[in-house]
Amino acid sequence: MRIGIVIGTGHGMDGTTGSLVRELLDRIGAHVDQVRTEIVGTDDLGLGPSCPACLACMTAGEQACPNYDRTAAARRLLDDSDLVVFATPVHSFHVSASMKRFVDHFAYLIHRPAHLGKPAVLLSTAAGAGHDAALGYLKTAVRRWGFHTVAQLGVNGPGLRKPAYRAKVDAALDEIAGTAVEAVTSGTEPTPTTADLIGFRVARLLVRNTTENGPVDEAYWRERGWFDAEWFTDTKVPFVANKIAALVEGRIRAGIEKGSADPYRG
Incomplete structure (x- = not known):
């Protein structure tokens, strides 16, 4: 199984969000003989302070985007993966700034969806609240690109030190891993709402x-x-x-x- 990871934090796989992703990957690996992962950190793409909003990707094609070359690795990941995990810390009750820039740079997929039927898992971590806004935004965005979200999980970082909460997160990750594998192997597309x-x-x-x-x-x-x-x-x-x-x-x-x-x- 080819799993693509889009992670929206400068800490990469070393922070709380990355640790949550790794735990999910370990559980998926228990269901699948071979898992190949590819990771793109949105902070590492060099997309600048914001999308220039020039609309060139809409009117002339995505190759006209001034940051087209910088998004090449991310495009390959989205195209080649059987499952994509979008993971972000919650910053001020929303996705991180670099995750927002990432989504903005793929705005043409709203007009020209290219990932129909492909499953996605959404993860977020926070010291407090905001999972509803962050995950809700990601779910809406990637749905317009063609993905269907099969599972999502928002985790309170400090809460992981408490055994009762940790047990609930572990149970959720176990369930999500099974759901994700089933979504890939069945190839079933959900009925449109x-x-x-x-x-x-x-x-x-x-x-x-x-x-x-x-x-x-x-x-x-x-x-x-x-x-x-x-x-x-x-x-x-x-x-x-x-x-x-x-x-x-x-x-x-x-x-x-x-x-x-x-x-x-x-």
């Missing part, structure tokens, strides 16, 4: 409305037949969820055409 189907339709709408400025996206979708599909793959789409997604799409389309969409006010 209502949110997934809405995301598909909104992405399709955006690609259709920006063909003049985004011919790369249009060609990608047209080549795969997605303009005439109900989902990215042949997985059966739930009838009711699809109808709800269609209604939402219609309202969004009308709002865009009439300019009547409301600004966000919380």
